[in-house]
Amino acid sequence: MTAPDLGGAPTAISVDSALSCVDIHKSFGGAKAVNGATFSVPKGSITALIGPNGAGKTTVVNILSGSLSSDSGRVMMGDTDITALPSYQRARLGLIRTFQLSRELGGLTVFENLMVAAKVQPGESLMNVYLRPGLVRQAEKESRERAASILEQYGLYDLRDNWARELSGGQKRLLEISRAVMAEPSLLLLDEPMAGVNPALIDRIGGHIHELKAAGVTVLMVEHNLGVVEKICDHVIVLAEGRTLATGLMSELRENTDVVRAYLGGVLDGRVDR
């Protein structure tokens, strides 16, 4: 599959991509937040979406996840055109996201946050609640065990009965990622998962992202910490002014003068925290 020519921007959409977007545009009033972004996320990869502030990264993630509709352009999940699907239908196809600012469900416990995310929930139908309580109990039992395992894996087990709103910033990050894992994603969009997180926890989160990759989950993460990008990402997409500036390995992008000028210059000069 090949995207239309965008005048110098990378246009190739890989056949074995888990997610791709073609010529995405989005304006807010007169401000163009996304201006023809086109890229693909290779299946089974950990891909970073980087770019200077205001490059349109979060807007792109919102469009990919369906939280926001684009003015034009297409979003494909594998071979399926998901452009017109609302976010909950994209999530049911396996496209799960986290948010730039942690969005814990504060009025629920940590455990309930995970239970909500379980994919198969016959108890969400009131017919089943009244007429097939055995089916609901069985599904809840299976979800409980899965939630317990994930909480343990993510180090949140001891906090399971705390209100989610009472967690620290780092714990909320972990909760959001573990909740996303509970939803059984095939493709995970992480919007700045390391933002505001202490270095010890960054390593832990990086480890979990690697575990997800090993389990076959494709990960697209917006990240400003280029040290983290270099360490855990296979593939990098650079956005600038709402366009795809370049894609490739981090080592290749360091040699790309456009990228250096638009974003990495500060890093190379030591002005951006690596």
Add this chain to the structure above:
Amino acid sequence: MSPLVYYLFTLAFFVFAYCILGWGLNLQFGHGGILNFAYIGFVAIGAYVTGALSLGKPSGGQSYIFGFSLPFPVGLILGGLAACVFALLVSVLTFRRLRTDYLAMVLISLSLVLYDFINNFVPLFGGADGLTNVPEPFADALGLDTNTFVPFFAGVSLLVALLMWWVMSRITNSPFGRTLRASRDDDEATAALGKNVFKFRLISMLIGSFYAGVGGGLIVEFAGAFNTSAWLPGETFLIFAAVIVGGVGNNKGMILGALIVPVLFTQLPKFIPDIPGHPGLILNIAAMAIGVLLMLVLWFRPQGVIPEKKRLSKLPPLSERHRSTGAISAQLTTEETL
């Protein structure tokens, strides 16, 4: 029957009726986060439809639709369903496009329009005169007089309330209730987990409105009359006050809220004789007292007298879990949680 006993049974009836009303609003507001400022309108629809279905053909200068002389449970259920149908129309028109505060504004406007429409359109439910002489359920069949009807119907209302408590408890304790509370906390994050938030809110709106309709139906059957003065749009806030004082998101708290606000602060003062020379003063003081009570609760105990309960996982401690699974995994260290 002594006046005191009669009076206590009357208060008991209002406790049961307001519990039903409160549980409905609590599902919408406490669990679903829907600021339904038109709630009293749904109560009124249930009351009018139940009353007009229970009455026979219009006579004696009364004007209203229906007049089918339907027996008590049928009219009550249809009253609840009528409120549901209205809720469906409102929800489909508003839920997809409007969020909490804008939705609240639309709903309060709807309440005002509905009030004016029914107050002025006489052929529908009698306009400002409303419905009168609504038959007392089972009174003829059981030979009940005014004195015996009140305790009898308080008992019937208790049974209806118990049934609706059971139904509501199953809803709020189910995965449906959990997802509804999730959508209340963050609709976008909940949708991002694959949940159709619109559907959950719509269902909670319909069920809550059914409760409103049934509560309204019970009131009209008990009082034998219903007119627009009984459901001024401000009455919605009385039920909101009961939910907030009792405990948002807690069905048990709602029982306490129903006892305190609509009964002790609203129904009870109606039985206190007027102060000579100051008619209506007691009721006005009671209304002000509700405002003061609400402010005190919001200031000192915003979660309500009985707060929303924490639904514990009932999972074993980690050490016990490790013994049973044989696995050990590292929990967060102090450095990681900082």
